[in-house]
Amino acid sequence: MVGIFLILLVLAIAKAIYWKLCFKGILLYMAECGNALPDINVIKKYTKKVALKGLHIKED
Secondary structure, eight states, X not given: OXXXXXXXXXXXXXXXXXXXXXXXXXXXXXXXXXXXXXXXXXXXXXXXXXXXXXXXXXXX
């Protein structure tokens, strides 16, 4: 029973992190370009970019 709750907790945390990165990716995109809201492919691209910056793996 505890194992199930731990798995659900990990999934919830992972999903929260993913959405936070998506939101930051959109903000970064809008700050750099000043365009309207991007499509899903651009969001994914900038999500990866924000994740790499957040982990200090790749800096521009």
